[in-house]
Structure formats: C-alpha cells, structure tokens
Amino acid sequence: DIQMTQSPSSLSASVGDRVTITCRASQDIRNDVEWFQQKPGKAPKRLIYEASSLQSGVPSRFSGSGSGTEFTLTISSLQPEDFATYYCLQYYTFPPITLGQGTRLEIK
C-alpha cells in the first residue's frame, strides 16, 4: 500500500501569511494527487487535482506542486475562510485509496 505522510499535523498562522503543507508518498506516484479542504461538519472540498490543477471555482491563492514522491499545497495569502483541515489523497495505485493524516490550520 502507498503511504502518504502529511506535515505538519497542525499549523498556526495569521491572515495574510503564506502557508505550505507537504505530503510525501512512500513510492513514486507521478502526479496522481489531489488536495481537499474540510471545515467542521462539512464535506471535503477538492482544491487541486493532478497535483497542480486548480479546481474550478477555487481561489487562485491556492496552488499545488510536485511530482514523484513530494507534493505541496500552498496558500499564498491566508484569508479568514481558509482556516480548516487539509488532506492529500493519492490515486496512483488503488485499492486502497490513501490519504494523508490531515493538517489543521488554525488562526494565530
């Protein structure tokens, strides 16, 4: 099974900050990664697909990069509505579909 190791597990930041979240895969997964945002009590929302493609309707301050085993999600200038939990997901080889442990982004 492919493991996705996500870091950090939590992060405190201020409005306007630039934030980066990382996922490392246990083997080469090309660019078969998606990033999701989840707010409390809500469904996950896809932000990025194919590692770097922005989901339609998602603000351009969100970006994704990487290929192979290391992937990043960057928020260029944090907005109040961005405080949430973020997950990476790999679909290069499945089953199983595997996700990172999540990064909880909190207001400093």
Add this chain to the structure above:
Amino acid sequence: EVQLVESGGGLVKPGRSLRLSCTTSGFIFGDYAMNWFRQAPGKGLEWVGFIRTKPYAWTTEFAASVKGRFTISREDSKSIAYLQMNNLKTEDTAVYYCSRHDPKFREGFMDVWGQGTTVTISS
C-alpha cells in the same frame, strides 16, 4: 448541479446491521465509481470502499478494516449507491461520506462528496 446526499445513519447496538444510502443527481451516475469514506470523531478521513461501474462488472474493493463485514451495491436506474454494514463494532462509529470518482480521470479523480451521515455504535 451535482449532488450526493447520504442517509440512513443512526444509533445501533454492536453486532447489528445498518444500510446507508447515497442518493445522487445532476450527473450520469453510471459513468462514475462510487466510494464510501468515514471519519471517526476527532480523526482523519479513512477510505472504506468503492464500487466500480458496469464496464468493470460493478466489482467492489474494501479497506482491510471492514472487509468481510461491509458490502457496497448500486442501482444505476435510481442513481443510488448503498453501503451495507454488518456485525458493527464500536470502532465503526463515524461520519460516513460518499463520493464519486471518474474511472477515466477526465478531470482528476474524486471531485464531489456528500455531506455525510452519522453512525453511532453503542450498547
């Protein structure tokens, strides 16, 4: 508008069964594989299983944690997917989400999720 709505959650005693439904609209249901995920209280998302589309004989796959206890089925004529959960354990307590994925990867993989339904296993 694409919509996925889960239902059927509730409070159930250990060892009992429960069936969840994922009712969908706004897209050609038969073109998409359907997944179930869960999120235990205070924990991250966990993939539970999925069912493929007709060209793939509607075959299913499951996480090791539920294999042999859970089954997934679908009614393409009604655009509904089901998660049948048997021999439930307290550790199955979670919010259960359905999602769709495109087996042809036309725009990535898993673009839409439902809002979730809560399952509580307790005596």
